[in-house]
Amino acid sequence: MADRPPGTAAVQRALEVLRDRLDARTTAFLNSCVRCGLCADTCHVYLADGEAESMPAHKVERIARFFRRHHTLLGRLAPGFVGAQTLDQEGLNALAVAAFGRCTLCGRCALNCSVGLDPSTIIRFARTVLGAAGMVPNGIRANVDLALATGNNMGISREDVLETVTWLEQDLQDTLGDPAAAMPVDRRGARVLYAVNPREVKFFPLSLSAAAMIFHVAGEDWTLTSSDFDITNYGYFAADAGAARAIAGRLVARAEELGVEELVVAECGHGYRTLRWEAPEWLGRPFPFRVRSFVEVMADYLAGGRLRLDPGKNPERVTLHDPCNLVRNGGVIEEQRVLLRAAAKDFVEMTPNREDNYCCGGGGGILAASEHTARRIEAGRIKADQIRATGAKVVASPCHNCIDQLMELNRAYKLGVEVRTLAEIVADALVLPAKPAP
Amino acid sequence: MSPTALVLLAAMFTSVAAFVVLRLRTGSTPAPLAPARGSAAVGVLYAFTVAFAPWAKESASRHLPSYAAGIAYHVAVFTALVRLVHSLFGTPLPPVVNAATAALIAVGLMAGTALLLKRCADPRLRAISVPEDFFANGLVDLTLAAAFATAMSSGALPVFQIVGAVLLLYAPLGKLRHMLFLLTSRRVLGATLGRRGVRPASHPSGTGRG
Numbered sequence: 075m076a077d078r079p080p081g082t083a084a085v086q087r088a089l090e091v092l093r094d095r096l097d098a099r100t101t102a103f104l105n106s107c108v109r110c111g112l113c114a115d116t117c118h119v120y121l122a123d124g125e126a127e128s129m130p131a132h133k134v135e136r137i138a139r140f141f142r143r144h145h146t147l148l149g150r151l152a153p154g155f156v157g158a159q160t161l162d163q164e165g166l167n168a169l170a171v172a173a174f175g176r177c178t179l180c181g182r183c184a185l186n187c188s189v190g191l192d193p194s195t196i197i198r199f200a201r202t203v204l205g206a207a208g209m210v211p212n213g214i215r216a217n218v219d220l221a222l223a224t225g226n227n228m229g230i231s232r233e234d235v236l237e238t239v240t241w242l243e244q245d246l247q248d249t250l251g252d253p254a255a256a257m258p259v260d261r262r263g264a265r266v267l268y269a270v271n272p273r274e275v276k277f278f279p280l281s282l283s284a285a286a287m288i289f290h291v292a293g294e295d296w297t298l299t300s301s302d303f304d305i306t307n308y309g310y311f312a313a314d315a316g317a318a319r320a321i322a323g324r325l326v327a328r329a330e331e332l333g334v335e336e337l338v339v340a341e342c343g344h345g346y347r348t349l350r351w352e353a354p355e356w357l358g359r360p361f362p363f364r365v366r367s368f369v370e371v372m373a374d375y376l377a378g379g380r381l382r383l384d385p386g387k388n389p390e391r392v393t394l395h396d397p398c399n400l401v402r403n404g405g406v407i408e409e410q411r412v413l414l415r416a417a418a419k420d421f422v423e424m425t426p427n428r429e430d431n432y433c434c435g436g437g438g439g440i441l442a443a444s445e446h447t448a449r450r451i452e453a454g455r456i457k458a459d460q461i462r463a464t465g466a467k468v469v470a471s472p473c474h475n476c477i478d479q480l481m482e483l484n485r486a487y488k489l490g491v492e493v494r495t496l497a498e499i500v501a502d503a504l505v506l507p508a509k510p511a512p
Numbered sequence: 513m514s515p516t517a518l519v520l521l522a523a524m525f526t527s528v529a530a531f532v533v534l535r536l537r538t539g540s541t542p543a544p545l546a547p548a549r550g551s552a553a554v555g556v557l558y559a560f561t562v563a564f565a566p567w568a569k570e571s572a573s574r575h576l577p578s579y580a581a582g583i584a585y586h587v588a589v590f591t592a593l594v595r596l597v598h599s600l601f602g603t604p605l606p607p608v609v610n611a612a613t614a615a616l617i618a619v620g621l622m623a624g625t626a627l628l629l630k631r632c633a634d635p636r637l638r639a640i641s642v643p644e645d646f647f648a649n650g651l652v653d654l655t656l657a658a659a660f661a662t663a664m665s666s667g668a669l670p671v672f673q674i675v676g677a678v679l680l681l682y683a684p685l686g687k688l689r690h691m692l693f694l695l696t697s698r699r700v701l702g703a704t705l706g707r708r709g710v711r712p713a714s715h716p717s718g719t720g721r722g
Binding site: 129132135148155157184403 | 538539540542544545546549550559563569571572574575579634635636637639640641642643644647685686687689690692693694696697701702704708709710711713714
């Protein structure tokens with residue numbers, strides 16, 4: 075937890091946020107839960123640990139009892155009767171475990187709530203309250219601070235980006251045998267700005283070169299940016315509206331500066347969700363460019379005949395993990411299936427799938443919260459069971475956050491699978507144009 | 513108008529006024545700025561129609577008896593409220609309507625009692641329950657019992673009107689206020705899922721539950 079032990083002042087700040095930041099949506103949700111408990115086994119955390127505290131309704135109750143105590147008549151007059159609780163340090167401690175350790179904001183409970191409320195919105199509000207008390211896990215806070223200070227959550231310098239792109243470009247030219255193959259950077263007037271997860275630059279350059287190959291083969295007019303390229307937004311996970319706005323705002327400003335028609339978000343679930351759906355609300359305006367996931371763009375290329383794929387190049391059984399923020403909360407549902415059917419010889423679905431899919435257990439920023447690692451791996455058991463049941467050798471997922479968690483699950487549960495991005499699988503299946511004559 | 517009818521009328525006005533104040537204090541959600549992928553209107557329509565079907569949500573399909581009991585309970589509550597309003601006019605219901613509504617209320621009363629017992633017996637439910645959950649359920653059950661008794665004998669009408677008045681006065685204060693807020697919740701979430709193209713499901717299987 076935070077380096078500064080929260081005391082009375084922290085509780086006071088939390089109370090102020092509980093009073094000032096309650097919007098109509100959250101208020102309606104807080105007043106709607108009837109504690110029927112039917113949400114319990116829709117949650118992967120509860121399914122994995124079976125603890126009452128992991129039931130979505132229980133997690134909602136952690137903050138709802140403060141709401142009732144401080145913002146309802148009966149809560150003030152008869153707190154014990156309505157289960158209202160004065161917001162205090164002990165309550166905040168319990169709330170922190172519920173909001174950051176037992177919930178990945180995946181939204182599966184929302185889709186299945188019998189009343190029709192969204193517990194993940196309530197949990198995000200709980201995180202805002204905790205943030206005011208300085209109780210955001212240090213790992214999440216550090217990512218926010220680094221992104222605000224350097225422009226990306228890994229503190230990668232412009233020079234490092236340019237150096238990585240230079241050798242990736244050389245590699246691309248060698249692979250394609252085409253010296254004209256390029257990975258343009260900071261090119262004004264390009265049609266597409268491709269923005270990435272810093273992990274791709276630092277740890278997974280293969281997914282970046284796969285995307286470059288796909289853009290090249292599709293004949294796209296595209297560019298990368300050497301600054302403000304980060305699509306991730308830990309401000310969203312911290313439920314820190316100011317930080318989230320600032321982080322998203324910089325990429326939006328960069329896209330406007332470059333004058334692109336389209337901002338294409340690399341394979342990152344929450345990156346897509348925040349830039350496609352949340353950022354216009356945070357910034358208070360629609361954008362002069364379109365925002366799409368790279369998954370949608372690849373599917374469009376395929377449909378338009380700009381990509382030809384040979385599924386025989388991916389002969390092993392492939393299954394798909396649907397990232398919650400891209401699918402259930404983002405609406406990109408079928409495109410990845412279209413791509414995998416074309417790019418892999420033996421594509422099988424997990425059960426359940428699409429918007430009903432289970433979270434991998436690594437969402438909501440929990441990957442950065444090391445104090446919840448054991449809980450995260452335990453919650454991932456549901457996903458591990460799903461993967462094992464498919465008999466797949468390859469798990470595709472269009473989200474680097476999910477991929478990190480899936481790789482850990484692969485080790486923890488001995489699944490014996492390879493975890494890959496969609497772009498990597500599609501790039502492997504590309505039927506390349508004939509090499510130009512020397 | 514009888515004294516109990518006057519009490520009921522006053523309770524109705526007070527309850528409606530309290531709900532209006534609650535609604536106004538809650539405010540409204542701003543119009544979204546991100547361009548839609550699907551239709552908010554279709555999402556809202558789905559939320560108030562198909563989403564109630566037992567197969568539409570895992571929480572319902574996996575817990576069919578509880579979900580069915582919940583539906584029967586709420587149908588009975590609305591039926592009882594209609595009868596409560598009708599009681600102010602002092603005219604008897606046609607026998608067929610009287611019998612049909614009595615049957616609905618009886619089924620709902622049994623369902624409500626079963627849900628109350630379940631809340632007492634199920635450790636999972638007890639873990640999320642507060643005293644008011646038992647009280648609110650009991651109060652609604654009492655109202656349904658009074659409504660049923662009135663359907664059987666008009667002599668029970670004053671009791672029904674008084675119990676009904678207590679229920680209406682209590683509703684805006686405690687968990688029963690969900691009768692107002694769930695409308696907003698369902699609309700807001702339905703619109704969000706509709707705009708994002710998540711619901712209604714557009715893929716052939718209808719759901720991804722396999």
